[in-house]
Amino acid sequence: MTLELGNWGERQALSWLEYHGYQILATNFRSGKAEVDVIAMDNKVLVVIEVKTRTGIYYDYPENAVGAAKQKLLARAASDFMQMHSLKCALRFDIIAIEKNTYSTRLLHFKDAFFTQTEG
DSSP: OOHHHHHHHHHHHHHHHHHTTOEEEEEEEEETTEEEEEEEEETTEEEEEEEEEESOOSSOOGGGGOOHHHHHHHHHHHHHHHHHTTOOSEEEEEEEEEEEOSSOEEEEEETTOOOOOOOO
């Protein structure tokens, strides 16, 4: 995947999230080895969102590209973000999968895409 395609996908995801009432708190938040594409509030829930964009599904669906190692990094980054901003609220991990081809674009939002425990 090219950087240009990834950036395009993140812009699409941000537009979709804002349209649906999410309050964007951060984009491309870095913590250690992790980068979180989008951190937003959905009412009183902090949502960590991984955006995956693909031009085809030849190998697998984009939502399946967030494996256990990435989930662990996202959980650690979410914990760091919450500590940095003194947040005490519910936490949710979502995936936005975007499939773009010559004829159409499909965006799927997977809420509660995975559950993980942060190390305390």
